[in-house]
Amino acid sequence: MPRIHEDKIDEIRSSINIVNYINQYINLKKAGKNYKGLCPFHTEKTSSFVVSPEKQIFHCFGCGKGGNLFTFMMDYEKLSFMDAVSKAAEYAGIAIPRYEEDKTKNDYFQNLYHINEIACTHYEKTLFKSQHKARLKYFLDRKISESTIKIFRLGYAPDTYESLLNQIKKSGVDLEEAAKLGLISRKEHGAGYIDKFRHRIIFPFFNISGKIVGFGGRKLREEQQPKYLNSPESPIYKKGEILYGLNFAINAIREKEFVFLVEGYFDLLRLYESGYKNVVASSGTALTETQAKLIRRYTKDVYIVYDGDSAGIKAAIRNAYIIEKQGLNASIVAIPGEEDPDSFILSKGEKAFDKLIKERQVPVQFQIDQFFYDYPTPGIEQKQSFSAELLDELVDFDDQIKIGIYIQQLSEKLQINESMLVSQLNRIKRNKSRYSKLSRPNNDNTDTPAEPVIRAGLFNAEMGLIGLLLQSDAQIRNFIIENASNELFENESTLSLYEHVIQEIEDTGIVNIDHLMIEFKEDETRKNLLSEIALTLDDMSLKFARDCVYQLRKRQLDKKAVEIQEMIKNEADSEDSVEHYSK
Ligand SMILES: [Zn+2]
Known part of the structure; x- marks a missing residue:
C-alpha cells in the first residue's frame, strides 16, 4: 500500500x-x-x-x-x-504530498519510535513537576543548566509502578510492544504490567535522525541495582550501534573537524555545557567497531577524554586502537589524577581543559609515557614485553606511514634499533596470518558476518540467464523465453529470481531493476543476488545467452543419462535377470 x-x-x-x-x-x-x-x-x-x-x-x-x-x-x-x-x-529537493498522520500506525518502526516518544515526553514532564523538585536539583547541583536538560530531553522516572504504564494505556499503545521496548514488564505474579524504570534519572538515546531508540536510567538510591539500567535491544535499538549525543553534535563536529569521545553521560553534558559541543559518549567503556565507523562518517580526528584512573587509561588506550584501526586518527587527552572530565572542568575550568587538549597525545606516545611513568628505568625484559604489546596493535593498521612513524617513536624512546622492531612486527604479522588461516577470525560481533554462499555448479550460467533478461535486448530475451525453462535451474534462489523476472516481463513487458529492488526490500537473498548479477555480468551477447542455455541443458541431459544408466543397472541387478543369467 x-x-x-x-x-x-x-x-x-x-x-x-x-x-x-x-x-x-x-x-x-x-x-x-x-x-x-x-x-x-x-x-x-x-x-x-x-x-x-x-x-x-x-x-x-x-x-x-x-x-x-x-x-x-x-x-x-x-x-x-x-x-x-x-x-x-x-x-x-522534491516535494511529496504530506501523508496523513495515522500512517505511522501502519509502520512498525514508526510505531516503536512513537511509543518511545510517549515515554520520553512523560519522563521529561515528570522531571519538571513540582513534587520532583529534588530531581531537577540533582542536575542543577551538577551545574547542568535547564536549557541543556531540555536539549537532551533528560527526565525522571518516578518511584512508582504504574506512572508510565498509565500514560501508555491512555495513549492507546499496544502494551506488548511497549514491553518489547523494555519500558514496562509483565508482573512476576498476577496479570498486568509494571514500569521498568523506577526512581531513575532518564537519558533518552537518539539515533542520528533524532528519533528515540532507547533509554538509559541512572539509579538515585545507593542500594538500587544496576547503576545504569538500559533499554534491551529491540528492532530499533542495537547495543553498540549508537553514540550518545551524536545527533546533537553533528554540526559542531563538521565545523571543528574533530570530535571529543567521552565515557559517560555527565562527562558529555559537562563538555556540552562548557561550549565543547562536538562531543559524543561511548556510554560504556568498550567502543565497538560500528561506533568507530559511525564517527568516520563525520570526521577523521577523535580526541579521547576518559577518566584519569587506571581503568579510564586502559579504556582510552583500547578505544584509541579500535579507532585507529578504522583508519581514523585518535589522540588521548589525559585527565590528571583521579578526576573525570566532568569533575576536572567543574573544578579547574575551561582554560585548564584547553591546555590539556593542546597536550593531547597519539596513543603510542601516550602509552610510552605511561610506561615510563610505571617503570622509570625499565629493564630489557620490560621493554621487550612492552614493545611486543604495542606492535601487536600496530600490526592491524592499514596505514603504513603511521606504522612507520609509531615505530620510529618507539625506537627513539625505548632505545631499541628500529629495524629490530620492524622485523619483530613482521614476525607477529606472519604468526597472525597463519593463525587466521587456521581459525576464521570472527571477532566481528557487530557487523553481518560475511558467510560464504555455497553454490552448486553452473551457478554462473543460471545467473547469466537472469542478467540477460535484465537487458532490454528483445532478441536475446525472446531467445531465452523460448529456449530456457524452470527445470534448467538447480539453485532455489536463482530459480525464484528467474521466475519473478519472467513474470515481470509477461506482465509489463519490461524489467525495472529499481522496482525489483523495492519489491525485494525485505528479501535479502533475492535483493543481494539481483545486485550481484547486475554488477558482474557484462557480456550481454546472444552468444552468451546460447552458451548459458547450452550449459544448463547439457547438465540436465547428463543428469538424465546418469539416471538412465542407474535404471539399467538396477534392472540388471533385479531377480528376473539373475534368473535369466543363471539359466
Ligand atoms: Zn560487505
Missing part, C-alpha cells in the same frame, strides 16, 4: 546519484566505470564494496549485500522504506 505514487518514487530515485549519496558516508574511489570503497556492512581491509553509477545499484563482493539507493538507506540508516523515500525526496 504505497502512500506515495510509484511514479513519484521513480522520480525521487532517479534524481539522486547513488554514488554521491553513498559517498557522504563511505569514501568511494573510481575503479573503472564503477566506484569502490570499504563495505559498511562488514569489516574489511580491502575494498569490495562496489557502486555502479550506470546501474545505480551497489553490491559488496565480500559479504554479498547489495541493493539500490532506497535499500541502502534502509539498511545503513535503519530507516523504513517510506522514511527512506521521504528522506531521499528531501535530499533531492
Whole structure:
C-alpha cells in the first residue's frame, strides 16, 4: 500500500546519484566505470564494496549485500522504506504530498519510535513537576543548566509502578510492544504490567535522525541495582550501534573537524555545557567497531577524554586502537589524577581543559609515557614485553606511514634499533596470518558476518540467464523465453529470481531493476543476488545467452543419462535377470 505514487518514487530515485549519496558516508574511489570503497556492512581491509553509477545499484563482493539507493538507506540508516523515500525526496529537493498522520500506525518502526516518544515526553514532564523538585536539583547541583536538560530531553522516572504504564494505556499503545521496548514488564505474579524504570534519572538515546531508540536510567538510591539500567535491544535499538549525543553534535563536529569521545553521560553534558559541543559518549567503556565507523562518517580526528584512573587509561588506550584501526586518527587527552572530565572542568575550568587538549597525545606516545611513568628505568625484559604489546596493535593498521612513524617513536624512546622492531612486527604479522588461516577470525560481533554462499555448479550460467533478461535486448530475451525453462535451474534462489523476472516481463513487458529492488526490500537473498548479477555480468551477447542455455541443458541431459544408466543397472541387478543369467 504505497502512500506515495510509484511514479513519484521513480522520480525521487532517479534524481539522486547513488554514488554521491553513498559517498557522504563511505569514501568511494573510481575503479573503472564503477566506484569502490570499504563495505559498511562488514569489516574489511580491502575494498569490495562496489557502486555502479550506470546501474545505480551497489553490491559488496565480500559479504554479498547489495541493493539500490532506497535499500541502502534502509539498511545503513535503519530507516523504513517510506522514511527512506521521504528522506531521499528531501535530499533531492522534491516535494511529496504530506501523508496523513495515522500512517505511522501502519509502520512498525514508526510505531516503536512513537511509543518511545510517549515515554520520553512523560519522563521529561515528570522531571519538571513540582513534587520532583529534588530531581531537577540533582542536575542543577551538577551545574547542568535547564536549557541543556531540555536539549537532551533528560527526565525522571518516578518511584512508582504504574506512572508510565498509565500514560501508555491512555495513549492507546499496544502494551506488548511497549514491553518489547523494555519500558514496562509483565508482573512476576498476577496479570498486568509494571514500569521498568523506577526512581531513575532518564537519558533518552537518539539515533542520528533524532528519533528515540532507547533509554538509559541512572539509579538515585545507593542500594538500587544496576547503576545504569538500559533499554534491551529491540528492532530499533542495537547495543553498540549508537553514540550518545551524536545527533546533537553533528554540526559542531563538521565545523571543528574533530570530535571529543567521552565515557559517560555527565562527562558529555559537562563538555556540552562548557561550549565543547562536538562531543559524543561511548556510554560504556568498550567502543565497538560500528561506533568507530559511525564517527568516520563525520570526521577523521577523535580526541579521547576518559577518566584519569587506571581503568579510564586502559579504556582510552583500547578505544584509541579500535579507532585507529578504522583508519581514523585518535589522540588521548589525559585527565590528571583521579578526576573525570566532568569533575576536572567543574573544578579547574575551561582554560585548564584547553591546555590539556593542546597536550593531547597519539596513543603510542601516550602509552610510552605511561610506561615510563610505571617503570622509570625499565629493564630489557620490560621493554621487550612492552614493545611486543604495542606492535601487536600496530600490526592491524592499514596505514603504513603511521606504522612507520609509531615505530620510529618507539625506537627513539625505548632505545631499541628500529629495524629490530620492524622485523619483530613482521614476525607477529606472519604468526597472525597463519593463525587466521587456521581459525576464521570472527571477532566481528557487530557487523553481518560475511558467510560464504555455497553454490552448486553452473551457478554462473543460471545467473547469466537472469542478467540477460535484465537487458532490454528483445532478441536475446525472446531467445531465452523460448529456449530456457524452470527445470534448467538447480539453485532455489536463482530459480525464484528467474521466475519473478519472467513474470515481470509477461506482465509489463519490461524489467525495472529499481522496482525489483523495492519489491525485494525485505528479501535479502533475492535483493543481494539481483545486485550481484547486475554488477558482474557484462557480456550481454546472444552468444552468451546460447552458451548459458547450452550449459544448463547439457547438465540436465547428463543428469538424465546418469539416471538412465542407474535404471539399467538396477534392472540388471533385479531377480528376473539373475534368473535369466543363471539359466
Ligand atoms: Zn560487505
